Structure formats: structure tokens, C-alpha cells
Amino acid sequence: MATDLVRKYRLLFAVPGFRLSAVAALTAKLQPGMYAVSLLALGSHHLDYGGATLVVAAASFGAMTTPLRGRLLDRYSYAAVLWPLLALHLGTLLLFVAAARAHAGLTALFCLSVLAAVSLPPIGTLTRVMWRKAVPGDLRTTALALDSVLADFGFMIGPVAAVALARSITPDAALLVCGLLVSVAVPLGLRGTGARAPKEAPAREHWAGPLRSAALRRVFSVAFCFFLGVNVMEVSLASYGRKGEVTLAGGALLSLIALASMAGGALLGGLPARAAQRLMHPTVPLGGNAVCLLLLAVASFVHPFLVPLACLPVGFCLGPCFASVYGTAADHAGKGEEAETQSWVAGAMMAGGALGAAVGGWSLAHGGLAGALLLASAAWAAGAVCGARVPRLSPAVEGPRVASEASAE
Template structure:
């Protein structure tokens, strides 16, 4: 589909983007359905730490949830590309609601850790992939439009707004209402917001039924550039996970557990603000170069987190880290559009989302163990190590991020047509 933006799009702008026909029909329910994603990990950490008294156990349960989501998200995205988003969303939403409430009940009953792990698997595996699905809808509405970078920035800002609101709401509910209130709210929002989003059938990508659909549905993971981006996003997940556990531990160590949501909100606010600016700029620099520069800055700032010894210093560093994350996320998601065919776009986005979740899960586990076994703030070593390793991978394999060359249909004979690839990925 050609772009449905009616005004001049030679310069990117949020006003032009939001005037895209049909955009608001999926943006509003999509925003509601995204909130649970930002609430799940911190709600789990706070609940399980409350019932077990261990950040290590809390981090392990949250990690199982994150790993399950990371493993199942790409499969969910592939099914959505093949059968439609609605067909995947509705059963997944129902499973997630039941699994999340079961996990909450088990935690409150002081169930053994293995039982919490068992309930965490379906809870994570069924997390609805609303963000990738919204990005795929933008891809359909804006195909070939210069507003694609603006859309990627807008989605990053939306994600970060949820990471401002989600942890604040979850922390407030868990610390002032009930330790389980965060997870109960997360399950409820998933059910209501997800079903409203699934009801917007007119804007979901059309499922390809043409004979060449097999080419369009080639696995996104087969694209070398996607694999490089996955490694890059694993490092970003390490920042999210390491900070979630370490900020909670730091806030408790100073006797102000409610400060956790505030500090994490400052971090996410920096991400959101830089995302707004990034999307408003008409970039002249190639996205591959922007990604390397942005990631280098992220690794440098993340390396200083473990040295913070006060709320003010930690808030300042958190703000800077957040400001470095948004440009890398935006550029990574923008590159997907040039690396994979439209028929594998949702799957590619879910691989990146899953990579963030997997990196977050690993970081939560390691940071929890470091906080339990070493000094307060040792968990901040995780973002430093994760971003350093990811940056090394990105620099070494940056050549694989070159845009794919176009494929087209060429007539071999008058009686039939066969797909012939012109160039290669």
C-alpha cells in the first residue's frame, strides 16, 4: 500500500505522521495494551522479593518470564505475518491473563520456586507483542514514505512513555496497595487493551496469499543484518534488566523503596525525550553510522552507573543512559524496514523485542545474584558488560547492516511466471 499521508512528507514531522489515515484507530488501544509489558518485570520482582525475601529468587522468576517471551515472541510474530494479527492476539491474551493470575496466586501462597518457574513460562510466552504489531501497521500505512523514520521514533517514544508510567504505577501499587496489585493490574490491562487492539481489523497488515508468499515469508532470522541487530538489542535489554533490579535494591538500601519508580521514571524520561528529538530531525547521516555512534555513547555512560553513590548522581546517570538508548532503538527499528521483506516484518520486529526481553531476563538474573552476594550497586556492572559486548559485536559486523537489494518478478515464459531474485540480501 502506498503512503496514505496526504500532506507533503519531504520533511518528517509528528503532525504529518498522526494525520495518517486510520492511525488513531490502532494507536489508542495499542497504547493501553502496551502498558502491561512495562509493568510485568518490576511487578514480578517486587512481589516475589516480598514473599521470598530474596532478590536472587525474584530475578530468577522474572528471568524465566523474559526468556519465555524472547523464545516465543518471534514465533508469535511469524504466525501473525502468516495468519493475521487478530488470530494470534486473542488466544494469547486469554492465556496470558490466566497464567499471570495463576503466578500471582502461587507467589502469595508461598509456593516453591519450581512452581513459580512453571507458572512463569506461560506468563512470558503469552505476552502480546503489541509494539511489533503496531510497527508493522505503520509499515503498511507508510510504505515508501520518508515518515518511516518518524514513525520509528514515535513508537520508541510511545514505548518509553509506557516505561515511564508502567514502573511508576506498578511500584506504587505494590508498595502502597498490595504486593500483588501490580501483577493483577498488568493482567487486567492486557485483557482489556489487547482485545480492543485486536478488534481493529481494518488496519492490520493483509495476509499474503499470492504464490510468491513463500518468498515473502522467508524467516527474518535468515537475514544477517537482523542477527546483528538482535545482538545489539540484547545489550539494550541488559541495561533495562540491570537497572530494574539495581534501582530497586538501591532504593531499599537507603530506606526509600518508593524511590525506585522515580529513578526508573527519570531513566525512561530521558529515553522518551531523546526519542522525540530524534524523530523530529531530518537525518543526513546513514542509519548504520548513527547506530554505531549512539551505541558507543550508551556503552560509555552505562559504564559509569556502578560508581553512583547518591540519588542525585544515579538520577543524572540514569537520565543520560536513557537519552542514549532511544536513538539506538529508533535506528535499529528503522533499519529493519530496509533489511527484510514486508511479509516478514512483524517477525523481525518481534525478534528485536524478544532480544530486549532476553537481555533483560539475563540481566535481571545476574544483577539479582550480584546484589545478593556482593555490595549494593554491584548489579550496575551488568549494563556495563552487556553494552560493551554488544558494541564490540556491532562494530565487527557492521557491514551486514547494508540494505537488502530488491527482488522482483521476471517473466521466463509466456505461459507462466517464476520468481527470480535480482541481487541478494
Template sequence: MTARRTVDDATDTPTAPDAAPARVGYGALLRTPGAWTFLAPAFVARLPYAMLGMGILMLVTGTGGSWGTAGTVTAVAAVAQALIGPQTGRLADRYGQATVLVPTVFVHAASVAALIVLANGHAPAWSLCLAAVPAGASVPQIGAMVRARWVAKLGAEGASASSAAKVGTAFAFESVTDELTFVVGPILAAKIATSVSPSASLITEAALTFVGGLAFAAQRRTAPARIVPRPGAQRVSALASPGVRLLAGAILGVGAVFGGMQVSVNAFADSVGQHAAAGTVYGIFAGGSMVAGVLYGVIAWRRAVQQRMITSYTLLVLGCSTLWAMPNLVTLSIAGLVCGLAIAPTLISGYTLVETLVADGAKTEAFTWLTGAIGLGLAVGSMVAGGLIDSHGPSAGFLVPAVGAGLGLAALVSLRHLLAPSGGASTVVAGSGAGAGTVPAAAEPQLVGAAKG
């Protein structure tokens, strides 16, 4: 089944700036025809995203490696994911999601198997890092692909305040789903690693990725139309937008929070003789974000999304600044919960903004740059936190979330003028309330035609 379109087909029907904010509930969103056909397999395929880092940490330490080595191997996998993920997103925009996703999950299963064999064979650290490259690079970018499907599905209803509100709610729902995977994933990985074996944890991760990825790829009817450039036309990357670069840089700080928390919570729990509790503590942190995401999605916001992101990011910095001083797992869980409350609003705002800054044919890539930025920040955060823990103790690792978030906020505040859409890249702005609505479609004569992928 094919579809033909050009980017000039969209119309500019801006909403009145003083119109009351539209609000769309989750129930109405989930009743969108065809939504569950891709949401269900997407959840299965996304769950391992939060299991991979925890699984690698527990595999390396469980087979005799140090926290520094474990953090480095985890970081290598995350860097590979951050650098290659946007390229797979760009290919998905061009050739279709299924075409990219199917070979990706096969590569992931094989590379995770190689990492398990090497770790259990007490191979040198450099070989573990080498195996971690394809393992991280082949993590399927399901979250970005699902968001692109929502934009395509809801954008087909036409540019209006209602469709804009639906996309905003969809992004909130996706953030909640992401956080749910971060609640369930680490706990599941830790439970399997401690009750069965560290290897079994990564085997489960690879199996879920493989099965969920193939099932998601099979849902071709809901895939966004791929944009085919005219012969000889140069394809412009989503990263060419200064606003996209700023958001990716700011989201690096959020990734540093994730990475620093993962390693530091594990090390802290281990230092007090409660290693199995690490997944629960990290899950509470992610649970706070999930709750905030649910609330964010049901509020009809009047404040502009740029202001919302700066506010939530400021709260994130304040929350992270207390983590290093927590004396036990109970207080650490409470502090992590408070810190997590700012995560989802920050990420929802970031994905909302990036959708307004790029044209239709680059949305999957744009979303993947933010996802990749999280992974890259996680990589750096894991590596730095692991080194600090080895040399100064587990509490020192919690300095990484505070510093990483602080740098991200500084970049966001100082360059916030770059977040205003120039010429309107999107027909539907993913948000609600003031500052949300519709934006003129970007004229892109080099992009013609589309086919379902």
C-alpha cells in the same frame, strides 16, 4: 475486506544521495488517516509490558522470596517472551495479527492469575518459574505489530524520500511511546503494589493487557496485509539475515541494561529504606530515553543510521559505567537519566536498520526479534544482577548494565558491515538523511497474495 499483492509490485526509485534530508513532524504523522484507531488501544495494551517485570519482582519479594529468586522468576518470564515472541510475530505475518493476538491475551490472563495464586500460597521457587513460562510467553507483541502497521500504512503511499522520512518519524514516535510505558509502568506497578498489594499490581497488568489487546485486535482495517506462501514453498525466517542476527545480539546488551537496572534500583532503594522510590528512579531513567527519543524524531539526520547507532551505543556504555559508584538515590537518578538519554536513539536506529534487512512478509517477525532480544537481555541481566546483589550488595548489580552494554557495542562495531542491505529487502527505508531513502524490493517468488488480517 481483502487485498492482493505480490512482493514484485514494488518499484525501485532511489533518492539522490546528495538530496537534503526530509523531515516530518509528529503532528503530520499523527494526522495520518486511521492512525489513532490503532494507536490508542495499542498504548493500553503496551503499558503492562513494563509492569510485568516490576510486578513479578514485587510479588515474589512481597511474599517472602529473596531477590535472587525474584530475579530468576522474572528472568524465566522474560526468556519465555524472548523465545516465543518472535514465533508469534511470524504467525502474525502469516495468519494476521488478530488471529494470533486474541488467544494470546486469554492465555496471558490465566497464566498471570496462576502465578499470583502460587506466590501467595508460598509455593516453591520451581513452581513459580513454571508458571512464569506461559505468563512471559503470552505477552502480546504489540510494539512490533504497531511498527508493522506503520510500515504498511506509510509504505502504501509509494517509495519516496517523504514516505521514508515518515516511517523514520513513526519509529521515533514508537520508541518514545515505549519509553513512556517504561516511565508510567514501573511507577504504576510499584504504587499499586505498595499501596494496595503486590497481587493487585499484577492483576492490573493482566487486565490492561486483556482489554487493550482485544481492542487493538479489533482494528483490522489498519492491519498489514499478510503474505501467503505458495504451496510447498519454504518460509524463510527473518533471523536468516546476518544483519538481523547482529542487531538482535547488540540489542541483547540494551536488554541487559533494563534488567540490571530494574533489579538493582529496587534493591538499592530497599537498602536505604525507600523501597517505594524505586519506580520513580527507574522512571527517571526511562524518562531520559523518552526525551532523547522525542528529539531524535524531529532532527533531519545527515549521518548514516549505522553511524548513529554506534555513536548512541557508545554513549550508553559510558553512561552505564558510572552507575555502580553512585552513593545515594539522588545521584543514582542523575546517572540513570544520563544513561537513559542514549537508550532511545540506539533502539530507534536498531528498528530502522532491521526494517531495511527483511522483505515485507517478515517485518513483524523481524521487529519481534529485536523486542525479544530486549526481553532475553532483560532476563539474563535480572538473573545475574539478582545473584550479585544477594552475594555482594545492591551496588554490585549495576555492573550488569555496564558489562552487557559493553559486549553489545563490541559486537556491533566489529560486525557493522553486516548492516548494509543486500539486495534491498524493503521498499521504504525507515530513516531520514544520508543513508536513508528507498531500496529495491527483494524478489521473493515464493510469496504470493495477501489478505487483511
């Protein structure tokens, strides 16, 4: 198993241009992990904390336009879309920093936060689309697994890095580093795997794009339910041991889940083809996660010592969940709608996460930790039910298969 795991990742990184693309993906994954905390750190330095949270909420509203940017990637060359977006994004960030230093009001910072989010280059979407087109079919699951590992890494390291920069240098240092990360990710992404492939933009069959597909609408529902459960779980565990207040123990539990998620995602990439294909259907990992979260709720009743142990299987299933949702969406995406489809998945996750953060606090206050975890489990179970209605596809392999040793499973 260990040999297969190493071999598959070695073959993946041997794909021409993949290493540059992977570095671009890593920097792109660090940025969202840092961004919200960076805005909060800078905003709270010049506004009250409530106003700063509104600035962060404004960025979430702007991020809802991700499908529009994905549609642009499908219709025009990558460079023609990313460079103007990068220029607008960096200019807006600089204006935001200048406005904050000038003690501008909440309205100005709110509008600039929205514009910065609207103009953020969708590097994460781009790398997933490029990897699917350029990576041999036998290694696509490995590429998606790597994507989920990088996402976990970014969301684990990003907030810590943002706080450290804001506290040790200046309140705006973390936000400027976010801009630097995007500036590095765009040129690396454009030089990476599949970025120079000829663009094919067939005429759109319908203005609604991916939304006209019943299968994709179900996938988007799965993504919504998945992240609804994730954020309910995060909000509830963050205050572990002291309801209503973030605790060190809660942070440790979330870090443990993130590490287990990275391990689960990495191992998914090394599984034999048939086993990986079964796990790539959303019903399997989401259903498994729902059961594991029920066990975690029971463990919180039985003994505190069992809670960290019960967190491990929960995290272990999270990485495959990310890969399965994005992979299933890619399987059902129409020609010329690949980037927009991936963007709708990300948008559905953001919407589910926003609702989960709100509902999680309410459920924790009224039902305690066990009640909140049961709600998160129910959300994942609902996602598994939606996923069961998504047809299983065996998509044709684009491009050459890797050498026989990679497909011998």
C-alpha cells in the same frame, strides 16, 4: 526545529486509525513495565523472596517464545492469533492468582508463570509492523521514535504503578491490572492503523526465517549488545552512593536517564529526513552512547555533582538506539517475516538484558561503579561494531508519501 517536530507528529496522528493504534501501543508498553514487579509482589506475599524471583525468572523464560508468536502473526490473520492468545493469557493469570491465594507450591506458580508469558499477545510487535505498513514512508522514523518514547514511559511509570497497586489494594491487584491492560490493547490494536490490511503470507523460503539472513543476524547481535549494556548500566547506577544496595539517588539517576531518553526519542522523530536516516543506522547512536558512558564513568571519579549532568547525554542517546535497532531490522526483514523479525529483536534484547543483570552485579562488586560503566560502554561499542557491518538500505516507500510539507527536508 520545534515547528518541524510538532508538524511531523501532527501528520502522524492524522493517519487514519493511528490514534487507536497509539493507545494500544501505550497500554502494551505499560504492561511489561508492571508485569515483573506485579509477579514479584504477589509471589513474595505467598513464597519467600527467593522463590518469588524464580517465578519472575520463569516469565522471562516464557517470553523467549516471542519469535514463535511473531511467526504466527506473519502466517495468519491478526485476529485469529491474538484473540486465542488473549483468552489463554487471561485464563492463566486468573489461575495464577487463584493458585497463589490457595498457597500453591513454587512448582505450580513457576509453570503458570511460564504459560502466562508464552500466551502473552505480542501487541508491541504488532503495532510496529502495522505502523510500518500503514504509515507513509516519510513518517516511519517518527513512528519508531514515538514507539521508543512510549516504551520509556511504560518502564518509568509501570514499576511505580505496580508497587502502588500491590501495596494499597491487594498483592494481586497489580497482576490483574496487567491483564486488564492487555485486554484493552488487543481490541484497540485490531481496530487501529493497518490491522485490517489484507494478509499476504508467501511460502517461507527456509524454516529458519530471519535467522538465515546474515544482515539480520548482525542486527540481532546489535540488539543483544545494546540491552546487555543497558542492564549493566541500570544495575550499577541503581546502587549509586552505596554499593550493594538500591538507593534513592540511584533511582533518581535512572529516572533522569529515562526522561532524557524520552526527549531524545521524541526529537529523533522531528529531525529532517537526511539527519534522521543517518541516526537510524545503529552504529551512530550506539557509538555515541558508548562515548557518553565513558564520560559518565570519568564524572563519577571527578565529582558527584557531575554525575547527574553526565547522565543526560547517555539518556538522550538511548531513545534513538531503540528506534535504530527496530528500524534497521524492519528494513532488512523478508516479505512475510516482518513480525517474526521484530520478535527476534525483542528476544535478543531480553537475552542481553538477562546476561547484563547478572554481569552487572559481578562487575559492580569487583570493579566498582566506574568498572561497571566501562563494561556497559564496551558492550555498546561492540554493538556499534556489529552495526557497522549491517548494510545501509534505502527501502522503497510503501504507500503514498505525506504532503510535500512533510517531505520538504
